[in-house]
Amino acid sequence: MAPNPRFIKAFNAMKSLGISYEEVKPVLKRLLQLYDNNWELIEEDNYRALIDAYFELEEDKQAEGKRKAPINYTDGVRPKRKLHLGDGDAQVSSSDNSRQELSEEKTKIHSRTFKQEIVKPSRSSIGDIEATSSSQTVHTMLSEVERISPLPCMAARDGKLHIENVSAARHCKDLIDKASNPHMRSKNISSNHRQKEFMAPRTQKHKLHIGPVSMSYYGSSDVSKGNLHAKSLSDLFQNVHKKGDSSACNNNNRTQKGDIDIASSPLGEVKISLNCDAALRQPNFHIPDLDAVMKSMEEKYLKAYKIVEPQSSMVKLLDDLCGIYLKLGLDLKQKGSHNMTCLPQQAVTVDENNPYHFVDDITKGSENVKISLLDETGREDLPKFNYIPYNLIYQDANVNISLARIADEGCCADCAGDCLSLPFSCACAQETGGEFAYTPQGLLKEDFLTICMSMKKEPHDHHFVYCQECPLERSKNDVITEPCKGHLVRKFIKECWRKCGCDMQCGNRVVQRGIRCKLQVFLTGEGKGWGVRTLEYLPKGCFVCEYSGEILTNTELYERNQRIVQSSDNDRHTYPVTLDADWGSEGVLKDDEALCLDATYNGNVARFINHRCSDASLIDIPVEVETPDRHYYHLALFTNRNVNAYEELTWDYGIDFDDHEHPIKAFKCCCGSALCRDKKQKVSKSFKGKKRREEK
């Protein structure tokens, strides 16, 4: 008889974790018995139950050398139909299904395992934990996060929740034990065992489950052991993230799978996220405020364990966990827990022999997410500028933001909650033809993006207007003002704002909620200076950041540029953007109404985004938020295709490389695109190529 393909699949899955057929067979048989041959329960979550059971067995063997079975099912007698709920146990209804039973079974098994591990509480952060106490401390810490995070109502009603998955917790415990006891690590952990640990999670995701909530931590099984500095950091990152990178454009740090990232190593290689299983959770579950979760944890955990270090926080603790995971995964020596994780704001050099510059967060905490900076050469001077997350008026710009200017028809005062969930589009969608520009997932709609991209690629196929008296020409102060060269009439997104009745999480408020994806400023090494890359996969239409800077009048910009040209510091500056997307709709613009954004001295991460001719990965789109008056608007950058983790993000500045009169002297373009418009570069490249061929 042909073998059951489900057996084969299970064995193959376990084999890929380095666990042999002989080892798996008895465990699988036992589980099948226990689950009444319900394969679905075994196959669920990539054979989680089987993996857990197997590791249970291993642990039991190691711990006591006595117990022979992974799960002592008391002679096949099934556990009672009651969940152990800790304080105020509650009876589970007899109609509970097999999932409930499984949960019950696991609960029992795991609470037993963890009770064995309980030792006296420890005192300090992970790096300081003694080998004996670490498992309890870390385990308690992790489970507490999960306990609080599901929901206050659940905690109140159901009492304590119990850990379902032990293998991840043990994995974590091992890491911490090893971190705090190098001797034990070198003595006890064979390379074979270690390989299992780091190879086992092919998905590179380790999970700790409590009730419906799971905590995952991701790591890099692809990072070959050895010295972090011996490899190019970017190679390393690329390797880590190309495989199995499932994270996507974050919304509230949420991955596409709905996990919420709560901590990560500084560069995002390892991260911890929380997920509440929709199938298991209570119907009235809502995602709690993460800050409140952390605060609760700090109060409960840090106080309970008498951790008095002023800097201690839950986030730091979890970040440390990621850092340690990464370090041990890379086989780096433990030099105290601070090198990788608790980086100060200023640049730090990690290794004297191969220094590199790393800044943990260039935003100084002003954005939703940290934005790091990395110079692998350690030779580049750090950029000097002031980080501002929002546009600020430099001096003369006339930006009039007032509620009175927003007409009743220009907002959706009668809406509530999320405008995107309404059966009809509200007033704010009028601008985009009665349809919102965003999808419920927070991405730009395909149709809208396609039109914007076509305008960018072939502007002359679209509508241009010519000013009677162009502010750009006027600001040059020439004796004769040149005629207007024309301005493309661009598509706008209009977001809901303060006068609207919807809430901040409304799907028509994307740009105003700020940066959500993980970005890094890095030294490109291609003659372009610093650039920006994403540390995670970004789907097409994802909001990345807006171009923030000082709001200047064109006259102010012109004067500023004259000063820059006269100074020696004119070789690499940011590229100001003219806010001319709606210049044609009015008569003659006054000086203080013809505005632009300049991020040279004050700006956000967008000031580091380099130019790429024609096939850049980002597109800039004008966004109306606070004022219907389109002299001033936001310029938001969205992905115009899927972008892989560690790809540089680029944007077509729209430079005319032949315009020698432009106030900003165009740089020699090194974008590398086959569609590069800089003819000088093309000529010099083909000249060099020819010379090389001749020399040969």
Ligand SMILES: C[S@@+](CC[C@H](N)C(=O)[O-])C[C@H]1O[C@@H](n2cnc3c(N)ncnc32)[C@H](O)[C@@H]1O
């Ligand atoms: C907005 S900034 C980008 C960040 C800049 N690379 C830096 O190091 O600060 C624009 C400047 O970067 C450089 N740059 C941007 N794109 C470039 C490209 N494709 N080729 C060469 N230089 C580029 C130019 O010096 C330009 O003035």
